[in-house]
Amino acid sequence: xxxxxxxxxxxxxxxxxxxxxAHLYVGWRVRSALVEAGMSDRVATxxxxxxVKRLSLPQLIRLQKLEGDKKTLGAWVRAVKAVDDSEVxxxxxxxxxxxxxxxxx
Numbered sequence: 001x002x003x004x005x006x007x008x009x010x011x012x013x014x015x016x017x018x019x020x021x022a023h024l025y026v027g028w029r030v031r032s033a034l035v036e037a038g039m040s041d042r043v044a045t046x047x048x049x050x051x052v053k054r055l056s057l058p059q060l061i062r063l064q065k066l067e068g069d070k071k072t073l074g075a076w077v078r079a080v081k082a083v084d085d086s087e088v089x090x091x092x093x094x095x096x097x098x099x100x101x102x103x104x105x
Contacts, residue, residue, distance in 0.1 A: 019057070026060040027052035033064060037076055046099035047092075054091045063088060073100055 031048035035041060051060065066079045073096055080092040098104035 023052060023057055023060070026057060026064060029064045030060060033066070034076070039073065039076075043073075043096075043099045046104055047095045050095040050099065050104060051091055054095075055088060059083075059085060059088050063092065 027048050030051060031044050034044035034047060039047070051063065055063070062083050062085065063080070066076075066083070077093050077096055080089055083089065095104070
């Protein structure tokens with residue numbers, strides 16, 4: 001009985017670690033993509049931090065896969081609209097506006 005409980009607890013800890021780690025990794029990839037698209041480190045870090053807190057892992061993966069030329073913040077927001085997920089659009093555009101203006105950090 002105790003052996004089974006230890007196995008269940010170990011499995012639960014591994015699962016939580018995997019989910020948490022995957023979420024952080026995808027957030028880091030979103031930040032990297034924003035920097036590669038030409039955003040400053042400050043804005044990219046702020047935006048990715050806000051989006052990781054507010055979006056699910058599948059939503060972050062969809063954002064990470066955005067394609068096309070996104071040299072300006074406006075071009076990036078237009079590309080996000082192609083995701084066709086209202087929550088992603090709202091979180092991404094508000095994060096972009098707040099982080100670009102310095103109202104969020």
